[in-house]
Amino acid sequence: MVDRPLTSPIIDENKSAALDFIFENTLKSGFGTLSKTELDTILFAAIIEFGEKNSTTDLELSKYLQITQRRLQSLREKISIKYLEPISREKAIRYFVDQLEFAKKDDKYIDIPLNNVAVKNEIEGLLDENHMLLHYQLNSKIFRLRIDDLLELVLLIESNKTGETLSGLKEKIVDSIKKSEGAINDLNVTIECNDENKIYHNLNQKIIKSGLDVGLAIIKATVPGGGIAVEIIEKLMANFGIQ
Numbered sequence: 001m002v003d004r005p006l007t008s009p010i011i012d013e014n015k016s017a018a019l020d021f022i023f024e025n026t027l028k029s030g031f032g033t034l035s036k037t038e039l040d041t042i043l044f045a046a047i048i049e050f051g052e053k054n055s056t057t058d059l060e061l062s063k064y065l066q067i068t069q070r071r072l073q074s075l076r077e078k079i080s081i082k083y084l085e086p087i088s089r090e091k092a093i094r095y096f097v098d099q100l101e102f103a104k105k106d107d108k109y110i111d112i113p114l115n116n117v118a119v120k121n122e123i124e125g126l127l128d129e130n131h132m133l134l135h136y137q138l139n140s141k142i143f144r145l146r147i148d149d150l151l152e153l154v155l156l157i158e159s160n161k162t163g164e165t166l167s168g169l170k171e172k173i174v175d176s177i178k179k180s181e182g183a184i185n186d187l188n189v190t191i192e193c194n195d196e197n198k199i200y201h202n203l204n205q206k207i208i209k210s211g212l213d214v215g216l217a218i219i220k221a222t223v224p225g226g227g228i229a230v231e232i233i234e235k236l237m238a239n240f241g242i243q
Contacts, residue, residue, distance in 0.1 A: 105240055
């Protein structure tokens with residue numbers, strides 16, 4: 001028998017609201033009509049919605065509920081779709097950016113812990129809408145990006161924030177590279193500019209071939225300044241100790 005924490009995962013001041021939430025959702029379809037699985041899902045939704053945010057780990061919660069962490073993740077996915085209030089894309093992006101301080105680097109990949117299923121769905125939706133495919137995710141709690149794909153994502157986020165088109169942002173990058181004749185600030189990096197139609201492609205290739213640390217510096221030097229795109233890169237560089 002697993003030892004259970006002494007306190008409830010739902011904080012005291014939220015218990016009344018949690019009870020209302022449970023009653024409302026269990027009685028929607030009529031008394032006694034819900035399956036045990038659905039009842040379990042509603043109870044779990046109440047725990048997540050009215051519990052102490054970010055203070056309980058999945059391991060602690062799985063011990064309290066006496067279920068595996070794999071089932072815990074499955075329940076998170078179910079409740080994010082059916083029972084929890086939808087998160088706006090703006091809030092999802094802000095949550096994603098705040099998580100960057102916990103990111104880890106692995107060769108040419110960046111792994112960002114993203115346990116909030118609704119946030120992960122929004123970011124993946126942003127990529128899907130623009131025909132970008134994520135690399136295979138070994139861990140469902142981790143959002144993995146290759147360094148060259150990071151450039152695309154930060155431009156998509158910048159576009160979502162400012163209303164500028166993705167193509168417009170890419171044109172700004174290409175124009176900047178052309179004006180500098182391919183030289184990237186003080187990085188001793190040059191982008192091939194002989195074929196104007198291939199400049200952005202050449203930039204992507206240079207980013208992936210330069211490795212993660214230099215790749216981040218290249219992205220910082222080329223994305224339009226002052227916006228959320230630069231904030232994302234600066235957070236990652238600070239986290240990884242890149243000057």
